[in-house]
Amino acid sequence: MHFSSIQRRWGAIACLQAFISVAAGAFGAHGLKHMVAAQNLEWWQTACQYLMYHSLGSVLAVLLASISVKFLWSARLFTFGNLLFAGSLAVMTMTDIRVLGAVTPIGGVLYLAGWLMMLKSFLQSSKNVVN
Structure with a gap:
């Protein structure tokens, strides 16, 4: 599979975000829990979870950009x-x-908005795909 330079750039950004999510999650589990209140640690865990979910969503969008560049949005x-x-x-x-x-x-x-854009991109890209 060939990726355009913009796909490589956004793919690298997405992977970096996923990396940060894992590193931050480990930091929260092993170091941060002794430094902040329980409520603050919950915020940290939520941040790490959503960071990972949407990093993976970004990777998916970058891969799908081979179908339509609209997925990059x-x-x-x-x-x-x-x-x-x-x-x-x-x-x-x-x-x-x-x-x-x-x-x-x-x-x-x-x-x-990102998920809605992905939905829109799927619906619009289906017009250009041969069954």
């Missing part, structure tokens, strides 16, 4: 969702600045 939306959703939860965990919780839902909306 899902990878972009998932990445920015990860920055805002998982990022705000991670910073909140470490700093206990709860006002950052107002940013988290914006990331969630970007996640939803």
Whole structure:
């Protein structure tokens, strides 16, 4: 399979995010649990879970971009969702600045937009595929 340069770039970004999710999850399980309150640790775990889910969604979108480049919009939306959703939860965990919780839902909306874009891309790409 041949990947375009933009697919390679977004694929690398997605894999880096998945790597960060695993590393952050391990840090939370082994080091962070002795440094923060239980509620903060839950935020961290949620951040790691959603970071991984949407990193994998990004990898899928990059692979599907071979069918239609429109799928790359899902990878972009998932990445920015990860920055805002998982990022705000991670910073909140470490700093206990709860006002950052107002940013988290914006990331969630970007996640939803990414999945809707993937749905749209599937529906539109089916017009160009031979049965």
